[in-house]
Amino acid sequence: MMGALLPLLVAGPLLAAGVLAMFGRRPAAHAIIMFVVLIASTGSGVALIANFGDGGALAHGVGGWAFGIAIPFAADMFSALMLTVTGLLAVTCTAFAVASGRANSRYFAPLILVLVAGVNGALLTADLFNLFVFIEVMLLPSYGLFVLATQGRAPLRQVSGTRLYVTLNLLTSTIFLAGVGLVYGAAGSVNLAELAGLASTDSTVAIAAAVCIFALGIKASVVPVHGWLARAYPATSPAITALFSGLHTKVAIYAIYRLYAVLFDGDARWLWIGVVVCCATMIIGVLGAVGEPTMRSILAFHMVSQIGYILLGVALFTQAGLTAGIFYLLHHMIVKASLFLSTGAVEVAYGSGTVGNLSGIAKREPWIAAAFFVAALSLAGLPPFSGFVAKLTLILAALEAGQIAAVVVMLLVSLVTLLSMLKIWGGVFWGRSDAGEGSQRADPAPDPAPQPSADGVRAATTRTTTDAVPRRRIGFALAAPAVLLAAVTCGLGIGAELLLDLSDVAARGLLDTSAYVEAVVNA
C-alpha cells in the first residue's frame, strides 16, 4: 500500500512548483514552501531507507492498470539512498543560492522544484521511456537555472557555456530516445521488469540497450565523451554548479547501474569494456584538472576522474564492487558539492575564482578553509574521512576481482588528486592574507567577530573603509552549507559502518534483481 505514495515524490514538487509560479513575487513564501517540499522529499528518502533495512522493494503501477500497461514506479535501497542524498544536496545548494543572492528571481523556486521532481522521477521510474521523460523534466528547468545564474547582461562566456550545455544534453537525449526506440523494437516493451535479463540472452536487445547506456555515459561524462563537463559547468553560478554536479551526472550513473543490473543481469562478457573505460576516465580526468586555471574548472575536471572510480563498481559487478561503488557514489556527491560550495563561497564573496588572484583566505575565513580542507582530503582519500573508506573498499574489491591494473591506476590517480587540491589550497587559501585587499597589512590576523550580516554579498558591499583588520566577508548563511556537508563526510568516514551496511543491501538488490522485478510485476 505504501507503494502508492511513490508517485507523490514527483507530483508533490511539481504541484508546488505550479502553485509558486502563479504566486507571484513573494520571496519569503517561495523560500518557505520550497524548503518544506525539499526537506519532505529528503525525509521520505530516509523513511524508504528505514523500510528497506533487509532488502526488498516497493512498486506502484500508476492508475491501477494491469502490469505491462501501467506506468510503474519502483524503489529499493539503492533508489532510497539516492533520493536521500540528492534531497540533502538540493536543500544545501539551494540554501547557498539564497544566501549568495542568486535566488532573487520569482522563477527560481519553481525551477528548483521541477528539477527535483525530475530527479526523483528518474530515480523511481521502472520504465525506460519514462526515464527519458524524467531526465528531460530534470533538464528543462536546468536550462532556465543556468541562464538565471547572472543578473543583467550575461557575459559571452556564459552564453557559450549555456549553448554547449543545451546542445550536448539535447544530443544525448536524442541518442537515448533512439536507444529506447530500438529496445522497444527488439524486445516489444520498455518496462524494466519485462526487459529483465533479456540483454544477456538476446544480442539484439543487448545492442539496443548499449545505445541507451552509451547515451547515459555521455551524460555522466565518461572518457572519451567527457569534454563538455569541464567547459559547461564553470559557466554558471557556483550554487548551480554544485547542484548540477550532485544531481545530473549522478542520476546518469544511477541509471547506468540500474540498467546494467536489470537489463544485462550483470553480464560478465562486457565488464572488461567498463574497466578499461573507467581507468581511462580516472587518468584523463585527473590530468586534465592539473592544467585548469580556476577553482571550479579544476573541480569539474576532477569530477570526471571520480566518475571513473564510481563506475568501476559496476564494471566489477561483484558484491564487494557494487557496495564500494554505491558508497563511493554517495560519498562523492556530498564531498564534491561541499568543495563546490566552499570555493563558491570564496568566489561569491571575493569576486574571483582564479587560482592565484587570491591568497590568505584561510586566515580570514577559517570555517570555509576548514570545510575545503576536510573535503579536499576526503576527495583524495585520506583517513579518517569517507573518501578513505570509499577508496579502500573499492581497491579491495578490485583486488578480489583480480583487476591489478585498475588498483595501480586508482592509487596513482589519488596522488595526483591530492596534488591539484594542494594547488587550490596553496593558490587561494594559503599565503599572506593581504592580497585581495587594497592595503598592505603588517598583521593579517583574522577578525575575531564575524560579520553580523547573514548575507555574504551584502557583507562585502557594506564593508567599512577603516580597514583596520581584514574583515570576514563570508557570512554564516554562505558558509553553513559547505561546512555542513564537510561535517557529513567526516561523519561518514568515522561512522562508515552504517552507510556500508546500507550500500551492501543496495548492492545485493542489484546483484539479484528478483525482488525489484517481482515488486514491479505485482504492483
Added chain:
Amino acid sequence: MTLALTVAVLTAGGMYLLLQREMLRVILGFVLLGHAANLIIISAGGADRRGMPFGTPDDPGSVADPLPQAFVLTAIVIAFSITIVMLVLSATGSQTDDTTDDDPEPDFTEIERRVDAERLAGAAVSGQPTHEGHQEAHA
C-alpha cells in the same frame, strides 16, 4: 526499408549541420536528428506488418501499435520546447551566432566590480594612494 533509408538520410543531414559553428544550423540539425529518432520509434512499432488503426479489426495485431505513437508525441513536445530555448540562445550574445571559444579572462563577476569600485572609493576617502587599488582592479 523506406523508413530505414529516411532515418539514414535525416541522421546524415542532422550530423552534418551539428558540426557547423553557427547556432542556427546546429538547431536545424537537431530538428532533423529529432525526426530521425521519432521515425526509429515509429518503425519499432512494426510499421511493416501492421495496418492503419481504422475500423473494427478482428485481430489487434494487425493495426498500428499505439504505444510508439504516444512515445513520439511526447518526444515531439519535448524537442519543440528545447528548440525554442536554443533559438533564444542563438539570438543572445554577440552580433553573430557563432559559438566562440572560451574567454581566457578570469570570471569577473558583477560583485567583484562592485567591490573594486567600492575599494577605490574607500581608498580615496581614507587618503591612501589609489594606484594600489588600480593595480588590484587590473590584476
